[in-house]
Amino acid sequence: MNKINLQKLLSNAKKIIPGGNQLISKRSEMFLPGLWPNFYKKAKGCSIWDLNNNHYYDFCGMGVTSCVLGYSDNEINQQIVKAIKNGSMSTLNSYEEYELAKKLINIHPWSSMVKFTRSGGEACSVAIRIARAYSGKDKIAICGYHGWHDWYLSLNLKNKNNLDKQLLPGLKTIGVPKSLSKTTVPFSFNDKKSFDKIINKKIGVIIMEPMRDKLPDLDFLRHVRSTAKKINAVLIFDEITSGFHDNYGGIHLKFGINPDIVIFGKALGNGHPISAIVGKKNIMNRSQDTFISSTMWTERVGFVAGIATLNKMKKINVQIKNINKGNYLRMKLYKVAKKYNINISICGLESIPILKFLHKDSDRLMTYYTQEMLKVGYLAGSQIVMSSSHTQSIINQYIKAADEVFKSISKYISSNKKVPLKGAVKHNTFKRLTT
Amino acid sequence: MNKINLQKLLSNAKKIIPGGNQLISKRSEMFLPGLWPNFYKKAKGCSIWDLNNNHYYDFCGMGVTSCVLGYSDNEINQQIVKAIKNGSMSTLNSYEEYELAKKLINIHPWSSMVKFTRSGGEACSVAIRIARAYSGKDKIAICGYHGWHDWYLSLNLKNKNNLDKQLLPGLKTIGVPKSLSKTTVPFSFNDKKSFDKIINKKIGVIIMEPMRDKLPDLDFLRHVRSTAKKINAVLIFDEITSGFHDNYGGIHLKFGINPDIVIFGKALGNGHPISAIVGKKNIMNRSQDTFISSTMWTERVGFVAGIATLNKMKKINVQIKNINKGNYLRMKLYKVAKKYNINISICGLESIPILKFLHKDSDRLMTYYTQEMLKVGYLAGSQIVMSSSHTQSIINQYIKAADEVFKSISKYISSNKKVPLKGAVKHNTFKRLTT
Numbered sequence: 001m002n003k004i005n006l007q008k009l010l011s012n013a014k015k016i017i018p019g020g021n022q023l024i025s026k027r028s029e030m031f032l033p034g035l036w037p038n039f040y041k042k043a044k045g046c047s048i049w050d051l052n053n054n055h056y057y058d059f060c061g062m063g064v065t066s067c068v069l070g071y072s073d074n075e076i077n078q079q080i081v082k083a084i085k086n087g088s089m090s091t092l093n094s095y096e097e098y099e100l101a102k103k104l105i106n107i108h109p110w111s112s113m114v115k116f117t118r119s120g121g122e123a124c125s126v127a128i129r130i131a132r133a134y135s136g137k138d139k140i141a142i143c144g145y146h147g148w149h150d151w152y153l154s155l156n157l158k159n160k161n162n163l164d165k166q167l168l169p170g171l172k173t174i175g176v177p178k179s180l181s182k183t184t185v186p187f188s189f190n191d192k193k194s195f196d197k198i199i200n201k202k203i204g205v206i207i208m209e210p211m212r213d214k215l216p217d218l219d220f221l222r223h224v225r226s227t228a229k230k231i232n233a234v235l236i237f238d239e240i241t242s243g244f245h246d247n248y249g250g251i252h253l254k255f256g257i258n259p260d261i262v263i264f265g266k267a268l269g270n271g272h273p274i275s276a277i278v279g280k281k282n283i284m285n286r287s288q289d290t291f292i293s294s295t296m297w298t299e300r301v302g303f304v305a306g307i308a309t310l311n312k313m314k315k316i317n318v319q320i321k322n323i324n325k326g327n328y329l330r331m332k333l334y335k336v337a338k339k340y341n342i343n344i345s346i347c348g349l350e351s352i353p354i355l356k357f358l359h360k361d362s363d364r365l366m367t368y369y370t371q372e373m374l375k376v377g378y379l380a381g382s383q384i385v386m387s388s389s390h391t392q393s394i395i396n397q398y399i400k401a402a403d404e405v406f407k408s409i410s411k412y413i414s415s416n417k418k419v420p421l422k423g424a425v426k427h428n429t430f431k432r433l434t435t
Numbered sequence: 436m437n438k439i440n441l442q443k444l445l446s447n448a449k450k451i452i453p454g455g456n457q458l459i460s461k462r463s464e465m466f467l468p469g470l471w472p473n474f475y476k477k478a479k480g481c482s483i484w485d486l487n488n489n490h491y492y493d494f495c496g497m498g499v500t501s502c503v504l505g506y507s508d509n510e511i512n513q514q515i516v517k518a519i520k521n522g523s524m525s526t527l528n529s530y531e532e533y534e535l536a537k538k539l540i541n542i543h544p545w546s547s548m549v550k551f552t553r554s555g556g557e558a559c560s561v562a563i564r565i566a567r568a569y570s571g572k573d574k575i576a577i578c579g580y581h582g583w584h585d586w587y588l589s590l591n592l593k594n595k596n597n598l599d600k601q602l603l604p605g606l607k608t609i610g611v612p613k614s615l616s617k618t619t620v621p622f623s624f625n626d627k628k629s630f631d632k633i634i635n636k637k638i639g640v641i642i643m644e645p646m647r648d649k650l651p652d653l654d655f656l657r658h659v660r661s662t663a664k665k666i667n668a669v670l671i672f673d674e675i676t677s678g679f680h681d682n683y684g685g686i687h688l689k690f691g692i693n694p695d696i697v698i699f700g701k702a703l704g705n706g707h708p709i710s711a712i713v714g715k716k717n718i719m720n721r722s723q724d725t726f727i728s729s730t731m732w733t734e735r736v737g738f739v740a741g742i743a744t745l746n747k748m749k750k751i752n753v754q755i756k757n758i759n760k761g762n763y764l765r766m767k768l769y770k771v772a773k774k775y776n777i778n779i780s781i782c783g784l785e786s787i788p789i790l791k792f793l794h795k796d797s798d799r800l801m802t803y804y805t806q807e808m809l810k811v812g813y814l815a816g817s818q819i820v821m822s823s824s825h826t827q828s829i830i831n832q833y834i835k836a837a838d839e840v841f842k843s844i845s846k847y848i849s850s851n852k853k854v855p856l857k858g859a860v861k862h863n864t865f866k867r868l869t870t
Contacts, residue, residue, distance in 0.1 A: 013533040016540060016548055018722045021528045022732035039530040043522030051530060063524035064730045072522040081516050087478030087507040089498035089706025091814050093456045095474040095486060098448040105451060113451055118553040118708050119731040125584065133610030148727045149560065150585060151612075174725040175568030177586075179614040266730060271524025273553050273708060273731035287453045290609045292583045295499045295701060296554040296708035297457035301736070379526055
């Protein structure tokens with residue numbers, strides 16, 4: 001078979017799909033512009049094969065943090081295939097949505113009602129609608145990343161840099177109604193001052209990620225919790241990224257601080273589209289006084305994937321294992337870095353180490369790291385998501401490969417030379433791609 | 436095995452899921468309150484088995500109009516199962532999204548770019564964002580039903596009855612920011628006067644369903660098209676319900692009137708969650724100047740389902756066959772109604788007859804019809820979606836059963852008595868369900 005020109009294929013895709021795909025975080029430009037394999041044929045465990053059957057180990061996002069149990073898990077597949085053969089759509093409803101709701105409530109004893117959607121941004125919009133309906137107030141205080149919807153991007157209407165501190169800089173508000181400009185205010189993570197500055201009784205909803213890159217200051221989190229109660233605002237924790245990685249449930253359970261609503265996605269279905277809005281009854285029931293409804297939210301596969309994922313996570317105690325792997329990887333990477341006098345930082349959840357080079361041109365260094373690791377069969381970037389499929393042996397192989405690249409990087413740094421790239425430096429913000 | 440008390444189960448589900456499920460149109464209350472089987476175990480072809488293994492033929496929504504090829508089609512299943520076994524999520528992208536985009540553009544030669552989401556309301560929000568970004572104007576003229584999102588429900592902020600004429604009366608705006616009240620204006624289907632009254636150069640987007648229950652007046656549709664061009668507004672056809680039923684593509688192709696953006700969902704994946712926003716390049720490319728992105732939009736099953744569905748639809752020419760079935764059913768139902776002196780109307784797409792009793796208490800009569808048809812093994816309501824699985828023989832059986840119920844109805848009508856219901860009359864609007 002002839003080798004497929006993957007870059008040509010991507011360039012063709014960009015001609016008919018704006019940006020070439022459906023997600024900024026899966027763009028080649030976010031990793032290795034012009035050289036990233038971009039399209040996959042098969043993904044199993046922590047292995048990915050591109051369209052030319054090249055094999056890579058995923059020491060990168062594992063499907064943007066969604067596949068905690070590894071790609072294409074046999075046990076989950078078995079349940080999904082059964083659901084598909086028995087019909088995943090029908091005029092009647094899936095019994096499994098009730099089962100999944102019960103499970104989520106059991107894991108989060110402070111909650112008592114659940115709604116489901118198929119994608120994360122959509123789930124956030126549902127939570128916001130319910131919270132606004134309950135509080136009777138339109139104004140939202142926002143910290144962190146919560147997707148592409150109008151309510152969130154409106155934060156940039158008054159000040160186009162408001163969202164820059166919240167994960168992805170450069171988010172444009174074109175197409176977001178200007179009349180929303182006064183509906184949102186930002187605050188910074190772990191920054192009590194910035195929170196107190198914007199908070200007042202007009203705020204009806206406070207939404208934040210309880211953790212992304214950095215551990216929360218528990219005093220800060222408790223302050224947010226008690227303030228929300230005081231001003232009669234609904235506190236929403238967006239745990240689409242943090243949920244079910246370091247513990248079985250929302251990471252807020254570890255901190256002992258409960259929101260009024262928590263949102264899950266990604267890991268909940270181990271890569272199959274299912275999101276959940278889990279909350280207190282008096283608040284969630286307000287969703288009945290407004291209109292929130294969608295056909296594809298009733299499809300069976302999402303619920304079945306959610307149930308199968310939770311069952312397997314619990315059975316194999318995956319979170320403890322992934323934390324151990326993450327900490328092992330962290331320790332090993334620090335050791336390698338020290339060996340070659342390279343300054344790095346590793347933050348993130350315990351099971352999702354986030355690597356950063358603390359030298360000038362750090363994005364260029366990361367691009368070089370990705371470029372060199374790709375040559376020896378690793379998809380490697382800043383974020384390293386651990387899964388049940390990352391065995392000790394595979395992790396050790398990765399460390400060995402990383403050792404070689406760190407060694408090479410150290411030579412360039414010590415001789416004050418730029419690391420050589422075959423393409424451009426990776427993007428670290430949201431940028432328009434020309435087609 | 437003990438028989439499951441389905442009504443008790445639904446009542447339990449309502450305690451932890453607001454309204455009991457994720458979609459108003461699949462609520463038991465919309466068909467037969469207190470008696471509808473609600474939960475299914477298996478759906479195959481046009482057959483559904485409830486949790487107690489009772490068998491029904493679906494002469495109802497076929498998954499809210501999504502399963503044109505019947506439930507759980509073997510050929511589509513084969514492709515999806517393959518995709519699941521080869522991994523439906525990965526750090527790299529699905530090649531199939533490019534393939535599906537190409538197919539949709541080929542079917543709609545006026546278009547040249549495509550974006551995908553997983554649910555219909557979400558797809559509408561994407562289209563609205565892109566259209567607003569392109570036109571540079573926030574104001575939207577709206578006709579028809581387009582989901583639950585803020586931009587749509589904002590129509591009811593100024594006048595709580597604005598949406599009543601657009602399909603589902605009684606939609607509440609609680610939780611929708613009041614500052615959106617001036618961003619939308621309604622117009623009525625096939626009503627040039629109502630359209631001209633609200634249209635002006637401040638309108639940046641016109642969104643409508645080109646057909647739902649009634650055939651469009653082509654002069655009206657042409658007028659909307661030319662006016663949109665004149666005032667530099669983006670014309671969006673929402674074909675989530677009308678697409679791929681009466682013809683292979685958007686129904687606008689039949690009318691020879693092209694929008695700037697068309698939205699598909701439901702039938703596109705034969706019940707598997709996949710939606711598409713298909714449009715002109717200069718407009719669609721504006722999506723790169725704003726931020727629209729979601730992890731679960733990259734998952735492979737949706738694209739694979741879309742491709743497999745389009746291939747099979749084309750191969751078996753399903754639309755022509757379903758139209759013939761719909762027209763046959765229509766003719767037969769009119770005949771039966773005439774035989775018993777019952778006044779009915781049947782509107783809708785040719786392949787989706789919508790039955791209505793033209794007598795007082797028409798909702799009560801429809802509830803009785805559903806109640807009696809259920810007893811003899813049919814899920815039967817007002818909307819009757821034809822699929823490739825509805826054979827001549829099954830349709831004739833349904834007609835025979837309908838004949839009996841019509842006969843019974845005629846006795847009550849002629850003796851001026853109410854038809855006897857075991858439960859309440861079905862809902863025909865959006866209502867809060869007490870839990």
